[in-house]
Amino acid sequence: MRTVAVVLAGGSGRRFGGSMPKQLQPLAGHTLVEHCVAAFDRAPDVDEVLVVTAAEFADQIAGQLRRYGKLTGIVAGGSARSDSTRQAIAAIGSATATGSAVGPGSGSAADLASAAGSVDAAGTVTADCNVLFHDAARPLVDQRIIADCVTALRTWQAIGVVVPSADTIVEVSDGVLGRVLPRDSLARCQTPQGFRLSVISRAYQLAAADPGFAAISATDDCGVVRRYLPDVPIGAVPGSEHNIKITYPADLAVAETLLAQLSGPAPAC
Numbered sequence: 001m002r003t004v005a006v007v008l009a010g011g012s013g014r015r016f017g018g019s020m021p022k023q024l025q026p027l028a029g030h031t032l033v034e035h036c037v038a039a040f041d042r043a044p045d046v047d048e049v050l051v052v053t054a055a056e057f058a059d060q061i062a063g064q065l066r067r068y069g070k071l072t073g074i075v076a077g078g079s080a081r082s083d084s085t086r087q088a089i090a091a092i093g094s095a096t097a098t099g100s101a102v103g104p105g106s107g108s109a110a111d112l113a114s115a116a117g118s119v120d121a122a123g124t125v126t127a128d129c130n131v132l133f134h135d136a137a138r139p140l141v142d143q144r145i146i147a148d149c150v151t152a153l154r155t156w157q158a159i160g161v162v163v164p165s166a167d168t169i170v171e172v173s174d175g176v177l178g179r180v181l182p183r184d185s186l187a188r189c190q191t192p193q194g195f196r197l198s199v200i201s202r203a204y205q206l207a208a209a210d211p212g213f214a215a216i217s218a219t220d221d222c223g224v225v226r227r228y229l230p231d232v233p234i235g236a237v238p239g240s241e242h243n244i245k246i247t248y249p250a251d252l253a254v255a256e257t258l259l260a261q262l263s264g265p266a267p268a269c
Contacts (some may be wrong), residue, residue: 002047002129003150004092005192007038009033009053009061009136010077010084022209024057024134028259032246035139041068043143045150046132050091052077052084052146082207082218083131089201092131129202132192137246140258141192148237149194156235159194160222162187163239190239193221203228206233 010024021031030038032052045115048070053061055076062074075091077084099185130153134141145161152159165186172179199220206228207213218224222234242258244251 001103001139001153003045003153004048004050004129004197005043005046005132005133005134005146006085006088006092007033007036007040007051007134007136008077008081008084008088009036009057010049010081019177021054021057023053024060025246027139027246027252030221031060031061031064031246032139033136034138036134036141037065037068037071038147038213039141039143040134041070041147042250043150045139045147047068048076050088050138052088071091078217080205081220082224083211084202085200085224086208088133089131089197092129092197093201103213128198129195130194131197132194134192135245137242138191139246140242140244140255140262141241142242142262145240145243146192149192152193152235152237153196156233157196157199158222158225158232159235159237160220161190161192161239161243163190163241163243164188187236188239188244189220190223190243191220194237195221195225199225199229 008090008114009021016032024031027035033053037049039044050072051061051065051074053076058074058076065074067072072095073091077087093244094236123140130150148160149159165183165188168183169181169186171181195215203221204223207218207224208229222247225234242262244255244258246252246255
């Protein structure tokens with residue numbers, strides 16, 4: 001089954017600060033988004049790469065990424081992460097249905113419905129693919145994680161990458177510590193998160209029809225599936241402590257050190 005990797009690079013990076021969004025910040029001579037695209041471009045099990053970004057940066061990113069052969073499209077995202085995911089789903093669904101290259105989609109409810117793939121008279125999806133959604137703020141995703149995600153999607157219809165929590169986690173209310181949660185059953189979420197296109201598009205179709213969706217912030221795509229398709233189990237794929245998220249400027253220095261330790265190939269110049 002075809003696998004499309006989507007690099008979500010549409011955020012404003014308010015916590016990072018500065019005039020340039022963090023996905024365009026340099027790390028070892030290349031932007032964060034380029035590191036992500038390079039990783040998926042090298043992955044043998046990934047067939048296509050799609051980047052979702054703010055419209056004003058699309059041309060700049062396209063210029064940086066033209067060397068990557070698996071890159072099939074750059075799509076304008078939305079104001080929220082869920083909006084960007086919606087745009088990617090519509091674009092991939094349109095390409096899947098027509099057999100063409102990925103192009104922009106409107107992210108409307110109709111586009112999300114068609115993104116579930118070609119459906120025959122019995123309601124069976126006859127055209128589907130796997131989709132990996134990855135945050136551009138995680139530039140050190142490695143080949144083992146990507147391969148494990150694709151392998152897991154042979155068994156599961158939805159998967160998330162997680163790492164065990166090394167810290168004790170407690171509930172806090174009004175500045176007061178409350179219940180201590182069982183650490184052995186807790187994990188921290190990373191990306192990629194992977195889905196059958198038919199599953200994630202259906203979840204977002206239901207979200208689009210829910211007037212209350214916007215009132216509850218969706219910070220990740222597994223959360224949307226859990227909320228609207230509770231009967232779909234989500235498999236856990238082991239992540240890595242190296243797969244860090246760049247949130248603040250100091251995180252870039254940590255990533256530089258990790259990158260040097262990993263000694264992996266940098267994006268080609």
